[in-house]
Amino acid sequence: MKNKTTYTSAGSGDPIVFLHGFCESKEVWTDFSKPLQQKFSTIALDLPGFGDNAQGIADYSMEGMAVYVKSKLDELGIKKCILVGHSMGGYVGMAFAEKYASMLSGLCLFHSSALPDTDEKKDNRNKTIEFVEKHGVEKFMQSFIEPLFYSENRDRLQKEIALMKEIGTSTPKASVTGGLAAMRDRNDRTNVLKAVKFPVLFIFGKEDGAVPLDKALEQCHLPDNSMVYFLGKTGHMGMFERTYETRKALEKFAETIYG
Template sequence: MFFHVNGIRLAYDDHGTGVPLVFLHAFPLNRSMWAPQVAALSQQFRTIAIDLRGHGESDAPLWSFSLDQYADDVSALLDHLAIPQAVLVGLSMGGYVSLAFSKKYGHRLRALILADTRAQADSAEGRTGRYHLAQTAYTKGATAVAETMLSKLLGTTSLQHKSELVAYVRETIHQAPVSGILVDLMAMADRPDSLAHLRTITCPTLVVIGQEDFTTPLADAELMAREIPGARLAVIPAAGHVSNREQPEVFNDLLRGFVEGLPNTPGA
């Protein structure tokens, strides 16, 4: 399904009924990364997965966008679906968008799940790395980006033993529009530090991290869990940065238990 916001067409899936869970994907993937969650959790909840601008079936204009604008897209999707409040599930870049959303639209959050992400702005080294990856994408295309990103996205266990997952991640990045890759990299490099904001988050929050995630390591997850009032931390063994695909059953159980434990919220 599709909807339009600010002249851009965005794609999404909407399955099931109940508490709405909105899934925000990682860079440079698309909403298909959430297939195991949608299949399992839509039997109990309403699962909504969006292709962020520049990815999947959404438009991929080449321009300078901010993660705040990505968050505006998510708010517009909730408006389109007449959903006053939702649980946001953001992984990696999706977590950055979730934090941006929580700053602008905190009243629309029933709960927040931050997976394999961080609150800090990029370091100088991190920004340089994004610059070099952008040059790789521009000069050599998405295929070269895939080869660079595989070891950053998947943990050692998955790289060694889950060939189908490796092939899925590689092919998904191959298909990513170069314009979307470039826009994402600039938006992530320019995102503000959110550490001080963490203390202002009031909704129930679950922080999830793959034990083999060295892209956003455990220390980053522990920091978020410590700074967000009442937040819980869950570590998934034998999983790297894309923990929801590397250990989907564990990830699903964590989400299911967390959402089932939420207090009833009128109008949510």
């Protein structure tokens, strides 16, 4: 039986902490982070409600998850780190930056955003919550996962799509609906981006339906110090779709910060 733990830690050196997205788990970073462990210490967390951290969650809000991340970093003795957040993990990263800026050496928004949901997106979240309540998580995953990947990449990434479906399907219904409501209700944190003193790395897919190009351009210039990477023929899952390029971008970002 698999030994369950709410985080993984490997490598040595300055810390890079990874936060997964909605209906994902720390597993999405397993292969991606391995080469980075030659230079850095990598920590991947299961956010409250997901992966091996799915039991007894009372607060799915981005602020609540940020408090959890802080408590985990304290527990691990990490006083300062680069935080990498994919999608919903980036929303948590922004909430963390608002509350605990002094703990961040840098932040990577990996297919993520500081902007709030539009009214249209909020409406879609509500419809999705209704669908999951009525039809269940497994049925939802059948239509949710594949569109996260750019259409031309899906054939070669069947193994990764299957992994995502497996992780998603094992997510409790309460976490799916709780996560959707929390993302719907999250705050606009563009002012946080304007205020931060640490560098911010943005990684965007040009074919990403979740973070469209115009929304990416609205925010990537806001921090005092930002690095921006736009990837063609890439959807929402750059860690799988463009593993080498996104990892190299993150490595360069970390080396710039840590020296």
